[in-house]
Amino acid sequence: MKALFFDVDGTLIDEVKHEIPASTLEALRRTREKGNKVFINSGRTVGMLKRIMEMVEVDGFLCGCGTELIYEGASIYYKKLSVEMKQRIKDASDRYGVLVHLEGQHGWHCQPSEKLLRDHPRYQALYENLAGFIGMEGGIDPTPYDGEYEISKFCIETDDGAESGHPSDMEGFREAFGDEFIIIDRGHGFYENVPIGHGKGAAVDRILDYLHLTRADAYGFGDSSNDEEMFRAVGHPVAMGQHDQVLEAYHPFITKRVEEDGIFYAMEQLGLL
Template identity: 40%
Template sequence: MSQKILFFDIDGTLTDEKTGEIPASAHRAVEAVRRAGHLVFINTGRVECMVKPVLEKISVDGVLCGCGTQVILDNQTIWQQRIPRERGIEIKKNMEKYRIEAILEAQQGIYFPARPFRHGQVLENAFEAFQTMWPTFDNAYAREDFDFDKFVIWTDPKNPMEDKQGFFQTISDFTIIDRGQGMYECVPENVSKGSAIDMMLERYQIAPENAYVFGDSGNDLSMFTSVAKNRILMGEHDPILEPHATFVTKNASDDGIDYAIKMLEIV
């Protein structure tokens, strides 16, 4: 039997959409896949510090973090691409210039702008929640002592002071992923969840027909357009993924991972 390789998004794919927990059925399914000699990777938009709590709950062969900006195998970073320090400082200055609020995501922590936030309760709620889970800092725009890997911005079309398009013109070296409701995820243009998959297939010499991706959201698009031939879409999903899916499973909360692995006869 040929070795297979499976790539799982976290939020809404491995984890229950409502509780944020990994269903017991998904645990069992992943364990069965690995016992059968296949490889299991997390492939997530989360940066390293945000993945660590998940890895305390499930065992995998490796983690592809931050939309392909970091690859971790055996608890060691074997590849990474960080935003250069000077470019990061320039981005923060342009955020201030164009009145853009962002969360800067880094391997070591999550960085917010100065409080009070212009987007008020949305960012305040995020800041308070993040503090309970991950290393979280504010007043990031004023600091020049850290590197980051990607960022997420919030926009408000009703705010006349905010210039989203002006800011976007300053980040032509980034892929801008529209996550809906004024939220945009920004990733260095030459890396993605898909490029990380390419790297792993080459490393382990696994053919695309033996590669399986599991996802649900817009930032999984590069997985669904990658060379992987098997693209499993969760029951609740962003419609942008539908044209590329080869199989639609149930929601994570309805044992969707276990169902797909059984129906596709992966083990």
């Protein structure tokens, strides 16, 4: 039995049509019929994976960069941030000039203040675009921003100050949160913040231990910088045809692009079908 771990955006789903190719669904079905276990390993929390869950049949979901593990429909692990930490993160928005995205089991929260939008006008479009996309995915938590809800991770957008004259204080942000979170630079001023001890690699480790499998039994499919930890954790990393160059340090099998049947091609070449 092998364990296969898949990133979502740019790996299972193309980022233009936001669909899973029919060839990918066929490959997942066939490898599961052989007795292999298939997992979605995503930076999205479970509340932001609702549409994906309706699109594909898999054995489990590793959500929120490893902050929640779901196997055969049951949550077997969850890391919830404290109420105090959630408030600290919300306060960081105006303090460091960053647009904060809170992410939890029930979905996404974001509410930039008037001051933040006044100092950083570019955040308005970022907020509206992301709200539109996440709304389409069914990932917005309807609970009021200042209400009671849990989160397990968060992301931030930053401003270099070139247009606004108000650069984000990333030095201050790192000093405030760097001892408690892995701060992943996703590029273009976007940072994903995951509690220490978690991440896509830690998620793989926990599932392999749960299933009594080894690193040699694990295949990881990804395309972006937050897949780097997953590539470290698996014995067989697979990079999509379009991928972040940081992944090449792990000497992955490089397949075709997602829309070019890259998942099917890789699984066929690797003997997983």
